[in-house]
Each structure stands twice: as C-alpha cells, then as structure tokens.
Amino acid sequence: MNATIENLLNNQIKYEAQASLQYLAMASWADAEGYNGVADFFYSQSEEERLHMTKLVKFVNERGGKVIVSALDKPKDSYQGLNELFEQFLESEMFVTEQINHVIYECLEHKDYNVHNFMQWYVTEQLEEEAMARTLLDKLNIIGSDKSGHYLFDRDINAIAAAQEKE
Ligand code: FEO
Numbered sequence: 001m002n003a004t005i006e007n008l009l010n011n012q013i014k015y016e017a018q019a020s021l022q023y024l025a026m027a028s029w030a031d032a033e034g035y036n037g038v039a040d041f042f043y044s045q046s047e048e049e050r051l052h053m054t055k056l057v058k059f060v061n062e063r064g065g066k067v068i069v070s071a072l073d074k075p076k077d078s079y080q081g082l083n084e085l086f087e088q089f090l091e092s093e094m095f096v097t098e099q100i101n102h103v104i105y106e107c108l109e110h111k112d113y114n115v116h117n118f119m120q121w122y123v124t125e126q127l128e129e130e131a132m133a134r135t136l137l138d139k140l141n142i143i144g145s146d147k148s149g150h151y152l153f154d155r156d157i158n159a160i161a162a163a164q165e166k167e
Contacts, residue, residue: 001065002110008103009115012122013056014070015099019092020049025075026085037154038082041161045089052125059118082150083140090133097126132164 027042060067079085100122107116136157143149 001060001063001115002112004106005103005110005112005115006060006065008106009056009060009065010068010070012099012103013053013060013067014072015096016049016053016056017070018072018075019096020046020053021072022075022092023049023089025077026079026089029077029079030085035082035150035154037157038085041157052122055121063114081145082153083137083145086133086137086140090130090137093126093130093133097130100126128165132161135164136160 023042023046027039027046030036030042031039057067057069076088079088100119104116104119104123107113107119139153139160143153
C-alpha cells in the first residue's frame with residue numbers, strides 16, 4: 001500500500017475513533033441531563049462511528065498495510081444545551097467529510113483505485129450523516145430556547161432519525 005494512502009487511512013481511523021468517543025460523551029451528557037431520546041441517539045451514533053473505525057482497520061490489514069491505533073483527545077463533555085450539542089455534532093461530521101474528501105483526492109493523485117472504491121461507502125455515509133445533523137439542528141433552531149419544544153424534540157428524535165434514514 002502506498003505510504004501516503006496508508007498514513008491517511010490511519011488518520012481516518014483516528015478521526016472515526018475520536019467521533020465515536022465524542023458521541024459517547026455527548027450521549028452521557030444528555031443522559032445525565034434527562035434527555036433520554038437524545039442520549040439513545042448519540043449512544044447509537046457512537047456505535048456507528050466505532051463500526052466505521054473497525055471497517056477501516058480491517059481493510060488496511062487486508063491490504064497488508066500497518067494499522068496504527070492512536071491515542072485520542074479527551075472529548076468535550078459539557079454543553080450549554082441541546083443547540084450547542086447539535087452544533088458540535090454537525091461540526092464533527094463536516095470535519096470527517098472534509099477528511100474523507102481529502103483521502104479520495106489523494107487516491108486519485110496516487111491512482112489507488114482500490115482504496116478509492118472502498119472509500120465510496122464512506123462518502124455515501126457522510127452525506128447521510130451530515131444531512132441528519134443539519135435536519136436536527138434546523139429543528140432546534142426553530143424551537144430556540146423553548147423548554148416544551150426541547151421536551152418534544154427529545155421525545156421524537158429517534159423517530160425523526162429513522163424517517164430521515166429511509167429517505
Ligand atoms: Fe464516520 Fe460520521 O463519521
């Protein structure tokens with residue numbers, strides 16, 4: 001495997017792991033604040049990111065590359081409210097999308113069509129996750145600081161997420 005691509009995939013393993021840890025901290029914050037629906041949503045997002053990470057680890061190993069499992073940064077674990085939480089969610093997804101686009105660009109530069117093909121799954125996944133984060137943040141922006149609105153958002157978030165996934 002080309003050393004630049006191997007390095008980029010190892011970075012991507014770290015970003016997916018960092019997102020998983022970040023969403024776990026978000027889930028725990030929401031759990032402690034009594035937002036059970038939001039907590040379930042982020043526990044499940046955290047699991048998904050873990051799968052994204054593992055899929056990359058297995059792929060690099062299958063291709064005979066050397067996987068590096070890196071140390072992670074401590075995730076942010078306190079938020080002013082749901083709006084800040086979901087702003088951070090969208091920011092995190094946008095960062096991951098940017099990194100994936102960078103991997104794709106380098107694959108084409110190095111004519112590594114195998115990795116390029118593998119990464120298409122991540123491109124699709126990112127489109128969905130970014131759309132989801134935007135939809136949820138849009139809803140929260142409409143709700144503003146209304147407490148009963150937040151109550152309904154927490155109650156309905158998993159239904160909203162499931163409906164969005166079907167689109
Ligand atoms: Fe796997 Fe949402 O980044």
